[in-house]
Amino acid sequence: MKMIKGGVCAPKGFLASGIYSGIKKNAFSKDLALIFSEAICTAAGVFTTNKIRAACIKISGVHLKNNKAQAIIVNSGNANCCTGEQGFRDAEQTAEVVARALDLKASLVLISSTGVIGKLMPMAKLINHIPALVEQLNTRKSRNAAEAIMTTDKVVKEAAISFKIGGRKVTIGAIAKGSGMIYPNMATMLGFVTTDVAIDVAALKAALKCCVNNTFNCISVDGDTSTNDMVLILANAAAGNKRITLNAKADFEKFKNALMQVLLYLAKKIAKDGEGATKLIQVCVKGALNDKDARRAAATVCNSNLVKTAIYGEDANWGRIAAALGRSKAALKEEKLSIYIDRVKIFSKGLPADADEGALKNILSKDEIKITVDLGLGKAGITMWTCDLSEEYVRINAKYRT
């Protein structure tokens, strides 16, 4: 298995494009992306758990009912959320216009939006640019598409991996966005995955669900789950491998591991590119009584403003980590709890450890910080990622809409 270039265009038979249509105010920012497969794909998706759901979430859900898709249209700059019936009709029309331009059935077009909530989509701009978007489609434009789905992201997020299934070379590619409103429980970001493997629907859904749960659902920037976020995967079978099913266990595991690697790479990139972030923080919880407790404990540490500001200040303030764990609802006994920063034990079974302050200072000056928590109660664990909280986060989010 190796990571390769090419993003969503790395797998055979996929084209992409990304252009500026005017939905975003800034004329230098692309805001419209298209991903297209030459053949009809087996498709699956995971959608936000927020009860406020954008029009694109509803429509993509409906279009995915037959588990088939051939194109994904994405815009940034406007979420088309809380826009009522008109918003829903606008999203439907967008899918229809894209379908006509590509000569597909509208139900084969999935749709995704990200940006400001509560403004009607500037439909004339969007519709008028679809011909150009289709015309630009080619097998080297994954990066343009990746750029066009960015909002406050500072870093383009693309990944691809190739490996063999039954002697055949197969490839998975992906692009993603997301640097605010990032919180475990799906939603929280956009991710679009393409692959040329042949795989049946049940196996594709199972792999996507498991991989999202261990990657995108393990990152947090600010604890805010968005109304729009989704991960979609299209598999077009162009690699010609023997179709992967849940019964073909070895092939399925291989595919799942490769998908995990791609999504984990992107998830960590999203956490590290959190709004205003200066450091990636990895929170590894072990010794939890069960999986639910492990996730609760890790998520509460990841979402603590006090922990995140301490790391930003390069301060080994483990008291804030202990306090976050204490309110996390995970089972916890102070006298069994230990906390490490990198490999330095700073809290040992209920007591401050005699940590080397010089070593800690050096560790905390780096741009990736690893916090390990041993609850000492059981065998469950999880690893999650977040970023630090800086003045820049506040500046970005105090100014975003206006």
Added chain:
Amino acid sequence: MKMIKGGVCAPKGFLASGIYSGIKKNAFSKDLALIFSEAICTAAGVFTTNKIRAACIKISGVHLKNNKAQAIIVNSGNANCCTGEQGFRDAEQTAEVVARALDLKASLVLISSTGVIGKLMPMAKLINHIPALVEQLNTRKSRNAAEAIMTTDKVVKEAAISFKIGGRKVTIGAIAKGSGMIYPNMATMLGFVTTDVAIDVAALKAALKCCVNNTFNCISVDGDTSTNDMVLILANAAAGNKRITLNAKADFEKFKNALMQVLLYLAKKIAKDGEGATKLIQVCVKGALNDKDARRAAATVCNSNLVKTAIYGEDANWGRIAAALGRSKAALKEEKLSIYIDRVKIFSKGLPADADEGALKNILSKDEIKITVDLGLGKAGITMWTCDLSEEYVRINAKYRT
């Protein structure tokens, strides 16, 4: 009923003092407070729900078992939390030394600490200053005590109210602290209440629990619940009123309402004095299916960094309010949801309202912002308070320990 001056010394028979002992590094900051009643009091307390509990929480809980107390010793600058057996012995010793100096049984002394977690208490400094602290006790030093319990607070928090029970003048006084680690569910701050009413234990406990639940448990600064926080109340019966019981309903309600007024005043003061805060935000949820949903909805809006930064930026970004409600786990239907900022409707039953941008701009420029959410589903409601999130919060918390 009227608010009066005098804080914890306003009720008859209470003395207080506050001095600098050296626990805090800054020589200009008081860090040791004492509240003393001339007579033994009926006492009650509410303690943090955090599973990591400071030594003072454990000891005050034990001392309160017989519902009697006569003194409260409080230090700031060191939480004496996560300090193991030594921390526990230090807290016990503190209570004993105070008891000896005041000629009381140690079990009549309650103890409270706030500050950094995980450092042993500098006991020599603390113990050596207890004689001076006792010597300074008088009936006009509530403010000194209020100052001595502050950490990153910028504003001294004192309140008192007097009213009549059965023709007798009675008084409630209080001091409080807390500007970070403030989150609903008790804990979250320190509050010390004195009163000269005669009241039985059951009535005192019921009133305190109800009032804390509707005041201190309705404020949030950063969603972080602390390991140390508590509210204590001492009632010394010096007013000579007929003893209030749960059966004397009219008197009980009168006392509860007065206590509510005192605690609400302090709670709002804490929210407004949140670390780095520039605005007090009131979040009023109505139309919820039940009380639990109302609290969930209001708390999620109060704890959303994105909502708090938008208010800081004076931006009527109601999409972030809708998104927070959507992830709050409260029952919600987009088409029934309405959102107001002050009296301006900005989201009306699932659609953006045509709000007057000029009026909104004027409202958002003020230092108290009222958000009202009507879920449109039922009859339950709640009001909670928080503050905005500024760059200053990050600066304070990135620098606090070091």
